[in-house]
Each structure stands twice: as C-alpha cells, then as structure tokens.
Amino acid sequence: MGKLIKTLYSKTTASMQHSFIREILRVTTGVPGMISFAGGLPSPASFPKELLKGLFSEVLDKEGDDVLQYGASDGDPVFKQIIKDFEEVPSLPDDEIMITVGSTNGIYYFTRTLIDPGDIIICEAPTFPGSLTAMESCDARLVGVEIDEYGMMPDSLRETLERLIKKGEKVKFIYAIPEFQNPTGRTMDLNRRRAIIEIAMEFEIPILEDQPYRELRFEGERIITLWELARTEFNNPKLVTIVKSFSKILGPGLRLGFAAGPPEIMVPMVKWAQKITVSPDCVTQRAAARFIEQGHMHKHIQYIIDLYRPRRDAMIKGLETYMPDNVKWTNPEGGMFVWVTFDETFDTDELFNRAVENKVAFIPGSKFYPDGKIKKNELRLNFSYSNEEQILEGIHRLASLL
Amino acid sequence: MGKLIKTLYSKTTASMQHSFIREILRVTTGVPGMISFAGGLPSPASFPKELLKGLFSEVLDKEGDDVLQYGASDGDPVFKQIIKDFEEVPSLPDDEIMITVGSTNGIYYFTRTLIDPGDIIICEAPTFPGSLTAMESCDARLVGVEIDEYGMMPDSLRETLERLIKKGEKVKFIYAIPEFQNPTGRTMDLNRRRAIIEIAMEFEIPILEDQPYRELRFEGERIITLWELARTEFNNPKLVTIVKSFSKILGPGLRLGFAAGPPEIMVPMVKWAQKITVSPDCVTQRAAARFIEQGHMHKHIQYIIDLYRPRRDAMIKGLETYMPDNVKWTNPEGGMFVWVTFDETFDTDELFNRAVENKVAFIPGSKFYPDGKIKKNELRLNFSYSNEEQILEGIHRLASLL
Numbered sequence: 001m002g003k004l005i006k007t008l009y010s011k012t013t014a015s016m017q018h019s020f021i022r023e024i025l026r027v028t029t030g031v032p033g034m035i036s037f038a039g040g041l042p043s044p045a046s047f048p049k050e051l052l053k054g055l056f057s058e059v060l061d062k063e064g065d066d067v068l069q070y071g072a073s074d075g076d077p078v079f080k081q082i083i084k085d086f087e088e089v090p091s092l093p094d095d096e097i098m099i100t101v102g103s104t105n106g107i108y109y110f111t112r113t114l115i116d117p118g119d120i121i122i123c124e125a126p127t128f129p130g131s132l133t134a135m136e137s138c139d140a141r142l143v144g145v146e147i148d149e150y151g152m153m154p155d156s157l158r159e160t161l162e163r164l165i166k167k168g169e170k171v172k173f174i175y176a177i178p179e180f181q182n183p184t185g186r187t188m189d190l191n192r193r194r195a196i197i198e199i200a201m202e203f204e205i206p207i208l209e210d211q212p213y214r215e216l217r218f219e220g221e222r223i224i225t226l227w228e229l230a231r232t233e234f235n236n237p238k239l240v241t242i243v244k245s246f247s248k249i250l251g252p253g254l255r256l257g258f259a260a261g262p263p264e265i266m267v268p269m270v271k272w273a274q275k276i277t278v279s280p281d282c283v284t285q286r287a288a289a290r291f292i293e294q295g296h297m298h299k300h301i302q303y304i305i306d307l308y309r310p311r312r313d314a315m316i317k318g319l320e321t322y323m324p325d326n327v328k329w330t331n332p333e334g335g336m337f338v339w340v341t342f343d344e345t346f347d348t349d350e351l352f353n354r355a356v357e358n359k360v361a362f363i364p365g366s367k368f369y370p371d372g373k374i375k376k377n378e379l380r381l382n383f384s385y386s387n388e389e390q391i392l393e394g395i396h397r398l399a400s401l402l
Numbered sequence: 403m404g405k406l407i408k409t410l411y412s413k414t415t416a417s418m419q420h421s422f423i424r425e426i427l428r429v430t431t432g433v434p435g436m437i438s439f440a441g442g443l444p445s446p447a448s449f450p451k452e453l454l455k456g457l458f459s460e461v462l463d464k465e466g467d468d469v470l471q472y473g474a475s476d477g478d479p480v481f482k483q484i485i486k487d488f489e490e491v492p493s494l495p496d497d498e499i500m501i502t503v504g505s506t507n508g509i510y511y512f513t514r515t516l517i518d519p520g521d522i523i524i525c526e527a528p529t530f531p532g533s534l535t536a537m538e539s540c541d542a543r544l545v546g547v548e549i550d551e552y553g554m555m556p557d558s559l560r561e562t563l564e565r566l567i568k569k570g571e572k573v574k575f576i577y578a579i580p581e582f583q584n585p586t587g588r589t590m591d592l593n594r595r596r597a598i599i600e601i602a603m604e605f606e607i608p609i610l611e612d613q614p615y616r617e618l619r620f621e622g623e624r625i626i627t628l629w630e631l632a633r634t635e636f637n638n639p640k641l642v643t644i645v646k647s648f649s650k651i652l653g654p655g656l657r658l659g660f661a662a663g664p665p666e667i668m669v670p671m672v673k674w675a676q677k678i679t680v681s682p683d684c685v686t687q688r689a690a691a692r693f694i695e696q697g698h699m700h701k702h703i704q705y706i707i708d709l710y711r712p713r714r715d716a717m718i719k720g721l722e723t724y725m726p727d728n729v730k731w732t733n734p735e736g737g738m739f740v741w742v743t744f745d746e747t748f749d750t751d752e753l754f755n756r757a758v759e760n761k762v763a764f765i766p767g768s769k770f771y772p773d774g775k776i777k778k779n780e781l782r783l784n785f786s787y788s789n790e791e792q793i794l795e796g797i798h799r800l801a802s803l804l
Contacts, residue, residue, distance in 0.1 A: 003606040005666035049466035056458040064451035068653030204405040238403035251470030253684030264407035281683040282655030
C-alpha cells in the first residue's frame with residue numbers, strides 16, 4: 001500500500017472521536033495512591049469466583065459437546081428459559097427475548113435495527129456515554145431531554161418531540177435508564193414512568209429501557225419496569241424493549257446481557273447478531289444459566305448489596321462531612337453512582353486536573369451530555385470500586401480542592 | 403404502538419434477506435436417520451473438554467479478579483502475546499493484533515471500518531456466505547472473481563478491477579480464503595499468492611485474508627499466508643489483514659478469533675469493538691491462552707487432523723466408488739469441505755429436495771455465489787461432522803439419486 005489506508009475509511013470510521021472517558025480511565029488507572037471514583041467498575045469482591053469455577057467445570061463435563069458447538073444467535077435456549085423464570089415471565093415467547101454479548105451489544109443491535117444516518121434518538125441529559133457512542137456509530141443524532149430527581153421530564157419530552165416532528169425529523173426511539181441512572185444515580189418514579197409511556201404511545205415512538213443496575217437496590221420499593229408496565233397496565237407489548245446486563249451481578253468479563261421486546265424488534269436484532277458475533281459465548285451462557293438455576297442468584301445479589309450499601313453510605317457521609325454548604329448531591333437507593341452539583345459557575349473540567357494531581361479522580365459532568373447543551377458544574381462519583389476508608393479519604397481530598 | 407414497528411426499520415434492516423443456508427440447516431438438523439453433509443460443524447470429538455475444564459477452573463481460581471472484570475476491547479493482553487508467540491511473530495506490535503468474538507466478528511469490523519454503502523468488495527466466486535452476509539449488512543456490493551484449482555484467477559482479478567475502476571466504482575478490498583477454501587476445499591498455491599499480492603499492490607487495494615481452517619492440514623507443505631508474504635517478501639506490512647478462528651481447533655461455542663493487520667486498520671476495528679461488544683469474553687480468552695501456553699495446542703491440532711483425515715479419505719473413496727464418471731470433485735489437503743461438480747446442465751437445487759427425502763443433505767453450490775452469476779451444477783459436502791461409515795453410506799445415497 002502506497003496509498004494512505006485512511007483514505008479508504010468509511011465516513012463513520014473517519015469521523016469517530018477519541019473517547020475522553022477512556023482517556024480519563026487510562027491516566028487514572030494503576031497510578032500509585034490514586035483513589036479513583038472515575039470508572040464504572042464493579043468491585044472484584046462482587047465476583048462469585050468459587051461458584052463459577054464449579055459451574056464451568058460442571059458444564060464442560062456434562063454438556064461440553066453441546067456448549068462448545070455453534071450456538072443459536074438468539075442465545076442458548078436453556079439460558080433463555082432460565083432468565084424468563086428468574087424474571088418471572090416464564091411464558092414469554094422465545095422470539096421476544098435474546099441473549100447479547102453484554103447490554104451494550106443489545107443497545108447496538110436495537111439501534112442498528114432502527115436507525116438510518118441522521119435519524120434521531122431522544123435520551124436523558126445527562127446519560128451514559130457508552131450507549132451514546134454505540135448509537136452514534138449508527139450515525140444517529142442524539143437529542144437530550146432534561147431530567148429532574150424523578151427522571152426524564154414529561155413536559156420537556158413532549159415539547160422536544162413536537163418540535164422535532166414539526167421540523168420533519170425522524171425520531172426513532174426514546175432511550176432511558178430508569179433505575180439508579182448512570183451518571184446521576186436517580187430513579188424514575190412510577191408516576192413518571194406512566195407519563196413517559198403515555199407520551200411514547202401518543203407519538204408512537206418506541207422506548208429502549210436500559211436496566212444494568214436494577215438488581216442493586218439497597219433500600220426502598222422495587223418499581224415495575226417500563227417494559228412490564230407497558231405490557232400490563234397499558235396493554236401495549238410492542239412499545240418497550242428492555243436490555244439488562246449480568247456485568248454488575250456476575251462480572252463484566254463474562255460479556256452477558258439480554259434484551260426483551262416485541263418480535264418485530266427481536267427478530268431483526270437476532271439477524272444483526274448472526275452477522276456480527278454469530279452468538280454469545282455458549283459455555284459462559286450455560287454456566288450463568290446453571291448459576292441461576294441452582295438458586296445462587298438471589299443470595300449473591302444480596303451479598304453485593306451488602307457490599308455496596310456501606311460504600312454508598314460512606315460516600316454520602318464523606319460528602320456531608322467535607323463538602324461546603326453550596327454543594328448538592330444525589331442519594332441513590334442503589335446502583336453505583338452519586339452525582340454532585342456545584343454552583344452554576346463552577347467548572348469540574350478544570351477541577352479534574354487538580355484532582356488527579358492530588359490523587360483523586362472522577363468524571364466531569366460535561367462528558368455525559370448527549371448534544372451540545374452541556375453543563376460544567378457537575379461530576380459523577382462511583383462508589384462500587386473503592387472501600388469505605390478509601391471513599392472517605394477520596395471525598396476529603398476532593399473537598400479540600402474546592 | 404399502533405404504528406407498525408416495521409415502518410421504523412433502518413433501510414438495511416428492511417432489506418435483510420432470509421438465509422437459505424440457515425433454512426437448510428433447520429430442515430436437516432435432528433431428523434432421525436439423516437446423514438447431513440450440509441453444515442460446517444466441527445466434530446464434537448474435536449473439543450478438548452477435559453483440558454478446558456481444568457483450565458477454566460485454574461483461570462477462575464488464580465486470575466478470577468482480573469478476568470471477571472471489564473477487559474480491553476483489543477483483547478486480553480496475555481492472550482495476545484501468547485497468540486503472537488504461537489504464530490511465531492512474538493515481536494508483532496500490540497496495535498497490529500486484536501482478539502475478536504470469532505472470525506466473523508473480525509470480518510464485520512474490518513468491513514465496517516472501510517465500507518460506505520455501495521462500495522465494492524471483490525471476493526472469490528464461490529465463497530463463504532456467512533462472510534458475505536456480514537459484508538452486505540454494511541451495504542457493500544460484492545463482485546465475484548472466478549477461481550480455479552489454484553485459487554482466485556489473477557487475470558480475472560485484474561480485468562475485474564480495471565473494469566470497476568474505469569466505471570468509477572470504489573473498490574475497498576479483496577476478500578480471500580486461501581486455504582482449504584469454503585466451499586471448494588481448494589488451496590491457493592504460492593505463485594498464485596504472489597500474483598494476487600502483486601495485483602493488489604498495483605491497484606492499491608487491501609486484502610482481507612480469512613484463515614479459519616489453516617491449522618487443519620492433513621498433508622502437503624504449509625504455505626506462507628498472504629499476510630506474512632506481503633510483510634516479508636514484498637516488504638508491505640500494510641496490505642493484508644488476516645483473520646483466524648479458534649472455532650475449528652478449540653470449539654465454536656467459545657467465540658474466539660483474532661485479526662492481525664496494520665495499525666491503520668486495527669485501531670478503528672478496536673473502536674468498533676468498543677461500541678458493539680466492549681470486548682470478547684475475558685474468562686474464555688484467558689482459558690484459551692493457558693491452553694496454548696501450557697503446550698496443548700500442537701498436540702490437539704494433530705489429534706483433530708488424525709480425526710478428520712480418515713473422514714476426508716472416506717468421502718473421496720465414497721465418491722470414487724459410487725459416483726458416475728462425469729462427476730468431478732476436489733481432493734482437499736485439509737479443512738472440512740469437498741466440492742462436487744456435475745455436468746453443466748445438472749441442477750443441485752433440484753437434487754437437494756430429493757436428497758433430503760432420501761435422508762442425505764448437502765448445500766447446493768448456487769448458495770455460495772456472491773453476485774447474480776451463479777452456477778447450478780455444483781454442491782458442497784462437509785466431512786468433519788459425520789464418521790467414516792456415515793460418510794460412505796451418505797455418498798452412496800446421494801449417488802443413487804443421480
């Protein structure tokens with residue numbers, strides 16, 4: 001090749017941006033003495049290593065010929081049924097659920113199923129940038145809708161939809177993380193869930209519900225998912241597709257998640273999977289299936305909750321103890337993140353550099369906004385990866401820089 | 403949703419075809435008494451279940467905290483180095499190799515890196531439809547180049563490139579399976595490899611080399627890959643990207659492969675992986691790494707060769723014994739497939755229905771042609787899945803239908 005290979009890039013490849021968050025993780029990982037609240041990593045203490053060890057052995061021993069062979073693109077039928085049982089929808093038809101290589105994979109397939117270049121996705125502002133980059137790689141345009149303490153704001157959603165549709169834009173779906181949202185830790189309450197579903201039905205726009213943290217509820221009442229709410233109370237089984245992940249309850253290295261939604265969405269998503277991964281890892285799927293089937297999951301989730309709750313408590317206590325009065329934060333009922341808001345003129349991008357020099361890291365809030373309308377006075381703190389002592393010390397360091 | 407969800411599909415999703423090969427596999431799998439030469443499945447006897455069982459345990463035990471955590475999108479660094487050692491390129495830079503979720507995954511990322519809708523990919527005619535559908539999902543147009551017993555024909559490749567470039571078409575890459583090709587079982591010889599590289603260099607078109615069967619050589623001399631040939635003899639390290647698979651030497655259920663090529667290709671491929679799968683399964687990567695590191699791979703490959711060689715021999719013997727004189731077939735030095743050619747007026751699509759009624763299955767040759775120019779008088783036979791007795795009986799059944 002004399003010619004520069006870059007001249008052969010597809011338009012999307014040529015326009016791919018460098019990930020600022022990956023850069024943050026790169027410069028803050030493995031630095032001696034660094035207390036990092038930046039990543040979104042589960043604690044290694046949350047990994048059920050001993051149980052998985054036994055289950056991988058058992059699966060390879062008894063079912064090796066099956067699970068080492070090519071598997072179905074919609075996922076291991078055994079695992080699918082066990083997930084349906086665990087999710088208390090045992091009779092869900094097989095073409096309304098598929099296993100994915102983690103939930104980002106499901107988000108990509110959902111997006112690829114619906115998005116032509118330039119089509120619009122409505123999402124929360126702020127929201128999880130990992131999903132946004134998957135969506136942008138399908139050349140979607142992202143439009144953010146403001147959130148308050150109860151989640152996406154219905155009036156703002158309605159106004160946004162009316163404005164876009166009036167302009168002739170193709171709005172393809174609404175993306176929401178209703179529980180312990182990344183980055184804010186906020187949970188959409190039941191009334192708000194109903195309101196969002198009503199608007200989505202009125203405008204006939206499907207919803208993609210991302211639920212990676214749902215099982216990690218430390219306190220308070222479990223709220224019905226948008227997916228279940230639409231299917232039951234609204235008698236609308238086509239509206240919502242849900243993606244869930246095993247990354248926060250078994251381990252992200254296993255790359256397992258699943259998507260559930262109407263066959264009109266699942267069938268093409270499976271076709272995309274055929275072309276892109278053929279199937280998720282079949283050995284791992286079956287080991288995860290046996291983990292649930294043998295009754296370990298509920299107990300293990302409780303173990304993780306008992307591990308993370310004191311970490312969340314330590315973070316809130318640290319913020320209460322060390323932060324000045326004009327700083328606000330969320331107090332999440334679960335998940336992995338706390339969201340901190342400073343005075344409107346405060347700049348957390350600037351704070352970031354000083355923080356890293358002082359061996360404490362976070363992600364500036366500006367990195368979580370889907371479109372140009374960013375806010376600079378917020379930041380995200382992760383509490384799942386560090387222990388209580390580190391959390392208190394880290395918040396102390398951070399507060400001392402204000 | 404009152405609106406039909408299908409009206410929201412992206413153009414590519416809306417135009418996705420049903421896979422005829424999947425349909426064949428569906429109607430021929432699990433039928434009592436069926437002898438199927440249709441699939442491309444490795445024999446379950448080729449799966450190193452016992453060794454993998456021990457290695458998964460060992461990895462979860464000793465390295466569980468590491469491999470259950472999020473992993474790098476370019477693959478486990480430990481596995482990457484072990485692959486480089488195994489492939490005898492220990493000093494290959496880390497940004498010239500990535501691990502993929504099987505080799506189809508690498509083919510998709512490579513295609514997505516280079517293809518805009520309507521761009522052209524040159525491939526062998528016939529070739530592997532699984533790759534073609536991955537390429538078509540990026541809206542590539544496929545143009546076939548005739549192959550003879552030595553692989554893709556240089557004159558035909560040159561003419562095709564000249565014709566397309568004269569028309570102003572964007573030809574983005576050449577896709578080739580040089581060894582024990584799927585579907586023909588043919589191997590591109592060294593002279594032909596040189597000729598193809600020279601033409602690719604002259605036209606400045608990169609090559610994607612697909613090598614899923616390379617390790618399964620039953621006899622004859624190993625031939626240098628296009629990737630290695632371009633890097634060494636032609637001093638051109640940018641021209642060829644190679645994808646290899648662990649599906650045929652460890653088990654397809656593990657979903658492991660790798661790609662090696664210039665950083666200009668690997669870096670964007672890794673960016674695509676970040677957005678689509680985040681990473682391959684990290685536990686499985688490490689178990690496969692330890693399998694190679696502990697010295698099992700060469701011995702295990704020899705075991706598979708000793709398993710498949712007599713099956714290939716049985717198939718050739720069956721063809722010699724039962725087929726009429728006007729039928730021709732390839733005699734592959736390795737891999738999993740034999741390609742049978744009948745008189746020009748013969749129709750293997752028609753034969754297929756009668757064959758299935760008589761409990762023997764194959765894939766009609768017409769399914770392997772990348773563009774409209776199909777041939778009807780050929781068929782593909784797989785010899786890796788059935789044992790010698792079944793193979794002889796299956797060929798007997800097939801021949802009796804002629």
